[in-house]
Amino acid sequence: MSKQNSVPNRTYKSTIFIRLMEDKRKLLEVYNAVSGNHYTDPELLTINTLENAIYMSIKNDVSFLIDSRLYLYEHQSTYSPNLPLRMLLYLGDLYAGMTENENLYGRKLVKIPPPQFLIFYNGQEELPDQRTLRLSDMYAAEETEHKLELEAVMLNINAGHNPELLETCSVLWEYAEYTARVRKYARELPVEDAVENAIVECIEEGILEDFLRKNRAEAKNMSIYEYNQEKHLRQEREASWEEGREAGIREGREAGIREGHESGISESRRQTAINLSKMGMDVEKIARAVEASVEEVQTWLADGDVRK
Incomplete structure (x- = not known):
């Protein structure tokens, strides 16, 4: 297998975070941790993650229904202020799918689930524990009242940030810990060796153990891709800042x-x-x-x- 150190394919979206959230038990654990609820039945969740969003040829990370509400979760290793617009596009696609059999021109009111937007950030750029990104920040004209607003809360899940959340949610802590170890080893080793060391160490210590054992080859490939993508985007941003x-x-x-x-x-x-x-x-x-x-x-x- 050739080394994956070229410019990343922006349309490729399979990541360890997404794969972890495909497990309803893990997704419910994350939902409970951020919402303060204590549900125990994973079947209360209905996952409806987009397979292929029409606007950007990529799918959103995770979306699901629970308690008649729609939740969109995104994971980011590089900060982008454009996420509110991307989430709005995802939301439009999700609502279109939910109402495709409804008569939107009729007199009967069509009910839709209210949305909530959450971003999990674990990049290397230092950011606060929490930040709210707003669609209105992207508007080219100033308005006294916004007719359309979308607020997405970004939570920093790096070590040392949001300690109560990570203590409550083991899957987020384990994911952040695994990512931190990949980066630690990558400072001294080729990324392929860094990922392998992190996988071995985490399995030995019970960090994402089941997932890494069952999906070792896939996890390694995804981690190499994620690390190279993060590095590439960081270099692009640094170049833009200098320009x-x-x-x-x-x-x-x-x-x-x-x-x-x-x-x-x-x-x-x-x-x-x-x-x-x-x-x-x-x-x-x-x-x-x-x-x-x-x-x-x-x-x-x-x-x-x-x-x-």
């Missing part, structure tokens, strides 16, 4: 020259901060990149919103 930083510096210098005073340096830092924020970088990292205080960056970003 944005350089573009901001150039624009700032040009602005300073046009205005005929020495504000070019200050303006370049401000423009760089705005560019990096548009690319999804958090305020603390922006402050380090442009050598400014967090408070100064926040002022620049707020001022940038006003100038739109």
